[in-house]
Amino acid sequence: MYYLPYFLFAKLHQLAIDARRRTRTGRYLVYSVLAGVVAALLFAVGAAFAVLLVVVGLWWLAIPIVLFMALPPIATLAIRHVAVPLGWYRVAYYLGATFARAGKDAAAFGYVCAAWALTRRRRDRAGDAEAWLARHRDARLPLGDAEVVTTGLIAAARGDLIAARQLMASTPMIVEAHPAVRELCGEWLAVDAATRGAWAELARSAETAAFPATPLTWFLEGIAARKARVEGAPGDAELLGRWLLAPHRLTTRALLDEVRTGIVPPTPAAVPIDAPTIAEAELPPDRPPLPRAITALLAVSGDVLPTRIAFAHAVAMWDAALGDGATRAWLALRATELDAPLGAADRALREVTTMVVDDLAALADAAALGAPKAAGPVGDALARRLRHGRLDSLEAGFTRWAQRRADGAVRLAIDEWREFVALYSAYGAAVAVGGTELRRLAFQHAWTCGNKMAAWLWNARNEYALSHAISRWLYDEALAVGDTEAIDLGYRNCQLEIPTRLGRITTPIAQR
Amino acid sequence: MTATTATSDAPRPGDRIAENPFFVLALSPEATRLEIEREAQKLLGMLELGFPEAQIYATPLGSRPRSAELVRAAVAALRDPYQRLVAELWARHAPPPIAAPAVAEATTPTTDASSLRARLGWGR
Numbered sequence: 001m002y003y004l005p006y007f008l009f010a011k012l013h014q015l016a017i018d019a020r021r022r023t024r025t026g027r028y029l030v031y032s033v034l035a036g037v038v039a040a041l042l043f044a045v046g047a048a049f050a051v052l053l054v055v056v057g058l059w060w061l062a063i064p065i066v067l068f069m070a071l072p073p074i075a076t077l078a079i080r081h082v083a084v085p086l087g088w089y090r091v092a093y094y095l096g097a098t099f100a101r102a103g104k105d106a107a108a109f110g111y112v113c114a115a116w117a118l119t120r121r122r123r124d125r126a127g128d129a130e131a132w133l134a135r136h137r138d139a140r141l142p143l144g145d146a147e148v149v150t151t152g153l154i155a156a157a158r159g160d161l162i163a164a165r166q167l168m169a170s171t172p173m174i175v176e177a178h179p180a181v182r183e184l185c186g187e188w189l190a191v192d193a194a195t196r197g198a199w200a201e202l203a204r205s206a207e208t209a210a211f212p213a214t215p216l217t218w219f220l221e222g223i224a225a226r227k228a229r230v231e232g233a234p235g236d237a238e239l240l241g242r243w244l245l246a247p248h249r250l251t252t253r254a255l256l257d258e259v260r261t262g263i264v265p266p267t268p269a270a271v272p273i274d275a276p277t278i279a280e281a282e283l284p285p286d287r288p289p290l291p292r293a294i295t296a297l298l299a300v301s302g303d304v305l306p307t308r309i310a311f312a313h314a315v316a317m318w319d320a321a322l323g324d325g326a327t328r329a330w331l332a333l334r335a336t337e338l339d340a341p342l343g344a345a346d347r348a349l350r351e352v353t354t355m356v357v358d359d360l361a362a363l364a365d366a367a368a369l370g371a372p373k374a375a376g377p378v379g380d381a382l383a384r385r386l387r388h389g390r391l392d393s394l395e396a397g398f399t400r401w402a403q404r405r406a407d408g409a410v411r412l413a414i415d416e417w418r419e420f421v422a423l424y425s426a427y428g429a430a431v432a433v434g435g436t437e438l439r440r441l442a443f444q445h446a447w448t449c450g451n452k453m454a455a456w457l458w459n460a461r462n463e464y465a466l467s468h469a470i471s472r473w474l475y476d477e478a479l480a481v482g483d484t485e486a487i488d489l490g491y492r493n494c495q496l497e498i499p500t501r502l503g504r505i506t507t508p509i510a511q512r
Numbered sequence: 513m514t515a516t517t518a519t520s521d522a523p524r525p526g527d528r529i530a531e532n533p534f535f536v537l538a539l540s541p542e543a544t545r546l547e548i549e550r551e552a553q554k555l556l557g558m559l560e561l562g563f564p565e566a567q568i569y570a571t572p573l574g575s576r577p578r579s580a581e582l583v584r585a586a587v588a589a590l591r592d593p594y595q596r597l598v599a600e601l602w603a604r605h606a607p608p609p610i611a612a613p614a615v616a617e618a619t620t621p622t623t624d625a626s627s628l629r630a631r632l633g634w635g636r
Contacts, residue, residue: 084633120635120636156634156635187634191629191633194632216632251632291605291606294529294606297529298572298573298606302526334597338593341593344594351598352601352602355528
C-alpha cells in the first residue's frame with residue numbers, strides 16, 4: 001500500500017521516457033525534464049528509506065531497498081558514467097538487464113550496454129569481454145536488433161569502424177525493435193557522423209527519425225541541422241536547452257559555441273559533391289586532344305577519388321583524343337619511322353584504349369561512379385565494362401550466398417546477417433550508379449537467390465526477423481522495378497506475422 | 513563479398529605513366545637507340561655503386577624509386593619497336609616530369625576524431 005505512490009511515479013518516469021522516444025520537437029525537452037525530475041524524486045525516496053533503515057539498525061533490509069528502489073532510476077546514468085568508462089562489461093550488463101527497466105527482453109539492452117563498455121575497455125583486456133559477449137550473443141536465437149548492435153559495437157571496439165557503421169545502419173531493417181537498444185544505436189551513429197564531420201548525413205538521418213533519440217543524439221542532430229542549414233533548424237535557445245540536457249557538456253560546448261557564433265567552418269559534406277577537383281585552367285583549350293586527355297587522366301588518378309564531373313571530363317577527353325585524326329596520323333607516321341610491324345598503329349590504339357578503360361573502370365569502382373553518357377571508343381567500352389562487371393560480381397555474390405542453402409553449410413545467424421547486409425550494400429551501390437536498367441537486370445537474380453534464402457531462414461532456421469528483412473527488401477525492390485510476380489509473392493511473405501522476443505509483429509505493407 | 517572495388521594490390525591508374533620507360537631512363541621520346549643503351553648502362557652502374565641521385569626518377573606524378581630491374585625492363589621495352597611506339601605515345605604527350613614527391617607522405621589520421629569519439633563516450 002505504502003509502495004503504491006512509488007510505483008506510480010516509476011510508471012510516470014517510464015511514460016515520460018517512452019513519450020520522449022516518439023518526438024524530436026520541443027516536447028522532447030519537456031518529457032526529458034519530467035523524466036529527470038521524477039527519477040531524482042524516486043532516487044531520493046529510495047535513498048532516504050535505505051538510510052532510515054540503516055539508522056534504525058535494519059541495514060540488511062536497506063540492501064534490497066537500494067537495489068530495487070534507489071538504483072533503477074539512476075541505472076542508465078550509472079551505466080553511462082561509471083560502468084562504461086571503466087570498461088566493466090559485466091556490471092554494465094547487469095545494470096542494463098536488471099535495473100534499468102528496459103522493458104520486455106531487458107537482457108537485450110544489457111548485452112548492448114556490455115558491448116558499449118567493451119568499446120571503452122583497454123585493448124589488452126578486451127579479449128575476455130569479447131569472448132563473453134560473443135558467447136552470449138550466439139546463444140540468443142533468433143537474431144534480433146540487439147545482436148546486430150552488439151556485433152557492431154564489438155567491431156567498433158576492434159577498430160573496424162566501417163563494419164560497425166554498416167551493421168548499425170542496417171538495424172532499422174530488423175523488425176524486432178528494443179527502444180533502449182535503438183536509442184544507443186542511434187547515438188553511436190550520431191557520434192560517428194559528428195566525429196567524421198558528416199553533418200549533412202546526420203541532418204538527413206534526423207529527418208527520417210529511424211532511431212529514437214538520446215539527449216546526446218538530439219543535441220548532435222540540432223548541431224547538424226544548423227551546420228547543414230536545414231530549414232526548421234533549432235534556434236539558439238532550443239540548442240542551449242538540448243546542450244544542457246545532453247551528457248559530456250564540456251566536450252560539446254565547443255560545438256554549441258561554434259554554431260551559436262555563426263562561424264561554421266566548411267565541412268566535407270558542405271562542398272558540392274560534383275565540384276570538379278582538377279585544375280581545368282591548367283589545360284589550355286588550344287592544346288591537342290591527346291595531351292589534354294593524359295592530363296585529365298592524371299588529374300583523376302590522384303589520392304583523392306574523382307568527382308562525377310571530373311571523371312566524365314576525363315572520359316570525354318579520351319574519346320576525343322582516340323577519335324582524333326591527328327593522333328592516328330602521328331601513330332601511323334611514327335610506326336613507319338620505327339620500323340614497327342604492319343598494323344602496329346591500329347594495335348597501339350586498341351591497346352591504349354584498353355589501358356585507359358581499365359584505369360577508368362578501376363577509378364569508377366573505387367569512387368562508386370557510373371559510366372558517363374559518352375559516345376566514343378572509351379565511353380562505350382567503359383559503359384559495357386562497368387555494367388557487366390558490376391552485374392557479374394553481384395550475381396556471383398548472390399549465387400554463393402544461396403548455394404549454402406543447398407550445401408547445408410549452416411552459419412551463425414549474425415554471419416548470415418552480415419553477408420546479407422554486404423550484398424544489400426553492394427546491390428545498392430551498383431544500382432545507384434547503374435540506374436534503372438541495371439536495377440532491373442540485377443533484381444532478377446537477387447530475387448531468385450534472396451527469396452530462396454528467406455524461405456530457408458524462416459522454415460529451416462527459425463530466423464524470422466532475418467528472413468523478414470530479406471523479404472521486405474526484395475518486396476521494395478520488386479515494387480521499384482515493377483515485377484508483378486515478385487510483388488505478389490513478396491506481399492504475401494511480408495504479411496506473415498513475425499515471432500520475436502517482443503511478441504508477434506506484423507508490419508504495414510505499402511499498397512501496390 | 514564480391515562488390516567491385518579497387519583493391520590495394522591492383523596497379524593504380526597513373527602507374528602506367530609513372531613507369532613509362534622514357535621517364536625511368538630520364539630520356540626524351542626522341543632519344544636514339546644508342547642513347548637509350550648508353551643511358552641504361554650508366555644508370556645500372558650508378559645503381560650498382562649506390563649513387564643516391566640514380567635511385568629516384570622524375571615523372572609527371574612526382575618522384576619514384578628507381579631500381580635496376582626497372583631500368584632493365586625499360587631498356588628491353590624500348591628495343592621493341594611496337595612497345596616503343598606505345599611508350600612514346602604516352603611520354604611525348606604527358607605533362608613534363610616533376611621532381612616533387614609523388615605520393616604525399618601518408619598522413620597519420622589525426623587523433624581529433626578518435627579523441628572526440630572517446631570524449632563523447634564511445635571510444636577509448
